[in-house]
Amino acid sequence: xxxxxxxxxxxxxxxxxIIGADVTITGNMKSAANIQINGNVKGKVDTQSDILxxxxxxxxxxxxxKNIIVTGNVKGNIEVSEDLEIAPTGKIxxxxxxKNLIIKKGSVFVGKTTMPETETPTTxxxxxxxxxxxxxxxxxxxxxxENKDKNKEKISEK
Amino acid sequence: xxxxxFEQPENKKAEKIQEKLKANLEDLRIIGEATKANPxxxxxxxxxxxxxxxxxxxxxxxxxxxxxxxATYVVGRDVTLGMIPTDPGSKLLKLIGxxxxxxxxxxxxxxxxxxxxxxxxxxxxxxxxxxxxxxAVEKGAGPKGVDLDSASSVIDFGQFKAQTRASxxxxxxxxxxxxxxxxxxxxxxxxxxxxxxxxxxxxxxGFLSKFFKKETRPAPYTSMFxxxxxxxxxxxxxxxxxxxxxxxxxxxxxxxxxxxxxxxVSRTKE
Numbered sequence: 001x002x003x004x005x006x007x008x009x010x011x012x013x014x015x016x017x018i019i020g021a022d023v024t025i026t027g028n029m030k031s032a033a034n035i036q037i038n039g040n041v042k043g044k045v046d047t048q049s050d051i052l053x054x055x056x057x058x059x060x061x062x063x064x065x066k067n068i069i070v071t072g073n074v075k076g077n078i079e080v081s082e083d084l085e086i087a088p089t090g091k092i093x094x095x096x097x098x099k100n101l102i103i104k105k106g107s108v109f110v111g112k113t114t115m116p117e118t119e120t121p122t123t124x125x126x127x128x129x130x131x132x133x134x135x136x137x138x139x140x141x142x143x144x145x146e147n148k149d150k151n152k153e154k155i156s157e158k
Numbered sequence: 159x160x161x162x163x164f165e166q167p168e169n170k171k172a173e174k175i176q177e178k179l180k181a182n183l184e185d186l187r188i189i190g191e192a193t194k195a196n197p198x199x200x201x202x203x204x205x206x207x208x209x210x211x212x213x214x215x216x217x218x219x220x221x222x223x224x225x226x227x228x229a230t231y232v233v234g235r236d237v238t239l240g241m242i243p244t245d246p247g248s249k250l251l252k253l254i255g256x257x258x259x260x261x262x263x264x265x266x267x268x269x270x271x272x273x274x275x276x277x278x279x280x281x282x283x284x285x286x287x288x289x290x291x292x293x294a295v296e297k298g299a300g301p302k303g304v305d306l307d308s309a310s311s312v313i314d315f316g317q318f319k320a321q322t323r324a325s326x327x328x329x330x331x332x333x334x335x336x337x338x339x340x341x342x343x344x345x346x347x348x349x350x351x352x353x354x355x356x357x358x359x360x361x362x363x364g365f366l367s368k369f370f371k372k373e374t375r376p377a378p379y380t381s382m383f384x385x386x387x388x389x390x391x392x393x394x395x396x397x398x399x400x401x402x403x404x405x406x407x408x409x410x411x412x413x414x415x416x417x418x419x420x421x422x423v424s425r426t427k428e
Contacts, residue, residue, distance in 0.1 A: 015348075020322070020380030022357040027318025038380075043318060 021056040028061075035065075037072070055089050062094075070107075077111075160190035160240065160266065161208035163201050163228070165220025175244060175259070179219060182263045205231045214238060215422070217266065221245045222287065223401025229286035229419060233276050238420040240266050249334035250287065252342055255424030270425045273417035274346040277331045279398060283405055286419065287334065291327040291390065294397040294407055308358035311392040311408075315385050325377050326356040327390065329412055343423075349416045350386055354379040387413035 015033040019025060023039035031047040038054035043061045045051065050067040053059065057072035064079040070090035078084060080098040088106035095112040103109060162183070167173040176194075183189045190213070195201040201220070205228050208216050216232055217240035218225045225241045232239050242262040243250040253274075256262040277285045293309040308325045330353075332346035345352075356377040390396070391409040398406040 015350075015384055016382070017384065018380070018382040019320070020355065020357060023320050023322040023355065023381050025318055025320055027315075029318050033384075039322075 019057075021054070053090070159213060160188055160215045160217050161211070161213035162190065162192040162217045162219060163204045163208065164192065164194040165201060165218075165224050165244070166195040166197075172244070176219065179242060179244070179259060179263060182260055183266075186263060186267055188263075188267050201228060202231055209235055209237055215240055215269075217242060219244060221401075222248050222250045225250055226285055226287045227400050227403065229276060230284040233284045233415070233418050238269075238271055238422060240422045252334055252337075252339070253332070253346065253423070254421065255339055261424075265424045266422055268422075268425050270423055271420050272343070272347075272423050274343075274419050274421060275331055275349060276415045276418040277329060277351055278413045278415055279406060280411055283400075284415075284418075285329075285400055286331060288328055288330045289405075289412075290399045291324075291329070291392070291396040291408065291410075292399060293325070293392075294395045309392040309394050309396050309408075311355075311390060311396065313353060313355075313383070314389040314391070315383070316388070320355075320381070320383065322355055322381065323358045324355045324392075324396075325359050327396070328354045328356075328379070330354065331414070347417070349414060350384045351388075351412060351414050353381075353383040353385065353388065355381040387411065 016036065017029075017031055017033065018036045019039045019041070021038040025039065025041040026043060028044040029035070029041070029046065032049065033047065034049045034051070035045065035047050036052045036054065037045070037057040037059065039057060041057070041059045041061060044063070045059065045061065046064045048066065051063060051065040051069075053068065053070045053072045053074060055071045059072070059074045060076060062076045062078070063074065066081050067083045068078060068080050069085045069087060070092060071087040072089070073091045075093045077094045078092065078096045078098070080096070083100045083102065084096060084098040085102040086092060086104060086107040086109055088104045090104075091108040093110045095114070096109075097114045097116070099115065101113060101115065164176050167176055180189070180192060191208070191211075193199070193204045193208070195204060201218075201224060205216055205218075209231070214236065215238045216228075218228045219242040222243055222245050225243060229239065241250060241254060242259050244259050251257065251259075251262065254262060254265060256265055277289065279285065279289060293307060308323045311322060311324045311327060313320045313327075329351055331351060332342065333352065334342060336342060356379050359377045389409060389411045396408045397404045398408070398410055
């Protein structure tokens, strides 16, 4: 999972929000950067980047992010555009919408999962097959038309 | 022309350093009017005097704390701030792209000017680098069982509030703890203040602590937020400290003024 890429050297760690275990948040948080939550949150959390929910964290509200790792407690719905991972100590009580879901042994998840369908990509071989099939059909149709024309000519000659 | 304000030297060693810097500035032919703070004339009075006289560049020669405080008197005026930080291990040297105070002198003649953000405390005080908030109540006061080394604080960001029992809150304009010049410059022009909170210090008292007094280490920061403006309230009150001076108390409102200060930086600072 390409999580917290900003944490690597050269990334924009400085704009990361970190909520300590001793902090309680009330209200709706919105950010463009990564968020690390180790405290309590009563409200919504929304970011365009990633969220790490620490073991000491409890969240009572909905969460939306690109990637999320849950090692604490979440009571609310979660919407993730890429990957959601529930670690062994993680607990989610709520519905989840995510592209990819990773549930580790020991974790708790009570809720519904929705994983949006994506188009199945075709390989080159399959594409070639389709094209060959199409060409064959065209040729058969052309041959059929030719036969029809020839029959018409024969009938008209008679 | 440049107007120099030298910090009152604490000792003879500091005085010698200042003399050396002055000689360096004369060699570079950028000495204008040089003034030195003293018990009668405070540095802020000298800065205001320089601005009143019409100088368009004020150069502060002294500690990071002094330069941080003097920014208050330059903001909002058409004046450029030059700085020659003299603290050993000064962090402001990183901001201007200088390696040491002599290098800071050499930067001045080239006048490469950039605009940086400035932090504002309420309506009338400003800071360049950082402000600290600490519990204001003296130890020993108040009822037993009350922890006077921390304050129950609320930081109101508008859409949400953060509540914590904090032993210290630091408001930073930019990040001088990193070593990437471009990132330092970016952190002073990003239009946001950084808020760091440290929790209450855990005091574990054992049998021997009755006989030996130990200095408690400050707790490390555990939270970090970023915002353009916010309000902090606390109980008990927290003092607002710039360097070693108390400039106010909670409740207090902080905000950022984008591009409010012109400073001279190194030409190679990219």
